[in-house]
Amino acid sequence: VYHYAEPDKGELYQPFEVLPIATASFSDKVVIFADGNPKQIPVTVKAHADNLEGEIQLCHSEGWRVDDETKPFSISNKGDEQTIFFSLTPPEKEDESYMSPIVKINGKEITQELVTIAYDHIPTQKVLLPSEAKVVRLNIQKVGEHIGYIKGAGDEVPKSLEQIGYIVHIIDPNDISAGGLAKYDAIVLGIRAYNVVEELKFKQQFLFDYVKEGGNLIIQYNTAGRWNEQFENIAPYPLTLSRDRVTDENSEVQILASEHPVMNFPNRISLADFEGWEQERGLYFPSEWSKEFTPILSMKDSGEAAKKGSLLVAPYGKGNYIYTGLSFFRELPVGVSGAYKLFANMLSLGQNVDNNQTQVKR
Template identity: 45%
Template sequence: EDVFSGINTSWTRVEGGAQIGEILGDVQKNFDFTNPSASLPKLLKAYSLIQNLKDEHWKTIKTEEIKGIIQACAGLYLEAVSNSEFASPGDNIRLHLEAINRSTANVTLKSIVLNPQNRVEETATLLPNNEDWKKSFDYKIPLNAAYTSPYWLNKEGTVGMYRVDDPKLIGKPETPHTSTVTFNIDINGTSISFKKEIVYKYNDNVSGENYENFEIIPPVSIGFADDVILFPNQESKNIRIKVTAEKDNTRGILKLDAPSEWQISPKSEAVNLPQKGSSITYTFKVIPPSSQNEIWIQPEFETSEENYKDEVITINYPHIPKQTLVVPAKLKLAKIDIQKRGENIAYIAGAGDVVPESLRQIGYHVSVLSPATINADALAKYDAVVTGVRAYNVLEELRYKNKELMKYVENGGTLVSQYNKDRGITVDQIGPFPFKLSYDRVTEEDAEINFIDPDSPVLNTPNKITKKDFDGWVQERGLYFPNTWDENYDTVLSMHDKNEEAMQGSLLIAKYGKGYYVYTGLSFFRQFPAGVAGSYRLFANLLSLGK
């Protein structure tokens, strides 16, 4: 039986809809694909009847749907194009409007309305078949215009949840644009309004005519070169801030401030960018406090009219529409109480992560190796070797080179393997002793951690690891843990999501020959970019095994 059996999905379910259904049924039955405009009289009649519906829900939805059909059948081309791809509140732009009627219907452009100013321009122009109407207008962006950034990013969210204060926006795929033009059209005596978003259009020698959203952005973009800067000791580091002018003659003062225990110099820089699109990077020196400390800092660009704290980010790929984000510029500074043994680390990159850059931030010398160059003798100069996430899934060379890694461990080295997936493994056995990968994972980033072996060197040397080191983790604890393993492996941690059984496979450690082998499904690759201090301290202990 049909799941919709007994449910009326026709126009008769709506009061006053029976006649509309009959008209549209006739349009569908007799539609002439060679002359779509022949259906206009009946479509216009249905449109007028829809305006009389008492059910506001269906009236709103069906009005927009039938307007789209009428526009298509009339071959009605309506466009509002800005002479600039973006502007700032208070700016003036030039709008180029165009209207074409590609049918024999009697079509008149009565007026246009520039929104959100609700500025009406009377036109009263007949649109003959296939004759182009064009006109340009000055258009001022309101001073209170909101930036055209995704609405779900406008406010700071909570764990796993965006914050959207306006319930009418929830569920919309994009932020509704307020910069629009309404074309008030008369078709065969029926008045219909068509609202069009203002767009930006340009021609490319290869791809031809291209359309992009017209964006409202701040007049200046300020952004940090890094997301996180770590301080493993008292040495100073430099912060780089890029200032980009989104309009001509951008002048102001760039300021950077922090709590008193963090020393920043200089306190400000004068900025003068005469040309739109130009940018300059400023450097500030930061000295951290003596004790472990984490802060977020925001730059501020001060002008005579207003202060700005946002960065403009453009996402532009050929296969998706260009998108512009306006987000608060912020940088995490973390002074980490961390000790480490060994200096030189070899890294074998897998599917992609920023672990090498993160380890360099805490003072390691990291060499990213090509798998083809791996051999035990060449690796002997390194204090530890790390394989990247899913390295054994994506590097075919490891099928032949893994025995060299095991020989390196046997000769006294330390090898840390990050998570892999069971499907598509390039080797029969990843570690020196067998273990079986599974789909076990802990998705709750704040899941409780228990220490199976509190005396393990991994929890004590050179950094004393406590449960506080697992505070502030992001997205998850770990993934694709082994669920069975050889007795030569020691387990250190136990964890689980709520109402699930404890898992002990997140961290396996084995003594092999003179060295140590570590397999971990803990998501260090997520914690490092977020500047989670405890993850660095624990990883430093893994790299320090045997030293």
């Protein structure tokens, strides 16, 4: 054990480590392919000894193709890293599988990555885990390109949307002004945005005006009872949040509005799209809403009453207001295909097929 001291932390201990001579890791643990085009896959090799030379192979499932199965690497110093890029092409049909690297040095094969766990309140720990990443081929359609995103308490939804081809613009709430939002095909508020972004209480009317003039506004879940009085009306119509949630990710889902555009355009959504969800269905669903809202789905945990507030859609002026407590912030980063298709439909609501463009609307 290595024992040392730092002025601000006192005595510290670093355990003796037994590591392979190299490890390899992916920067992205999930890679989404929205079409048949190849993507560059970076694999980082880290040396745990000096003067390493070898090869790295990218293993993948049948139907996936790489430009070169094996590529060389050379690292001079212990602790240094080298990133090697593979061009990975997906199959034509939808598919979910995993890829993994094999580091080959002097006849040895290494398939592990090194994960460092470092927090001030516990000793630093290093763990060797199998190195792998999920790859998902989606046959997904979308309308619109430019999405405005107002961050909430923190999530990976913007990065997930970029993986399927959207151009995501992070909006500073301080910059929201009259007419300034019209250039976006849709605007999304991150999880708990109304709970944590104080400035939104001054900008709510601008968001409603955006919808009224033809915009598409998507509000992800907020925590009931934790906002100021200014946010009692977070929707253009009466809407009451609750603590309703569905914790069983495999719970039965019923489609209440099968003919609604959000379930049909540009992707037809079926019950199969609710398979493979992780951790939960959703949380903090509204319990009451006005007649202007259409409840799209019904779901429940075992032994409980059905919850119909997970996805609510209401027309407002020329546009649409959507409130959802579905856990997209969990499902998109782990590559759940059905969640991607449903979110793409939400972003496309009210738009036409001629709306795809390469520049922000002026």
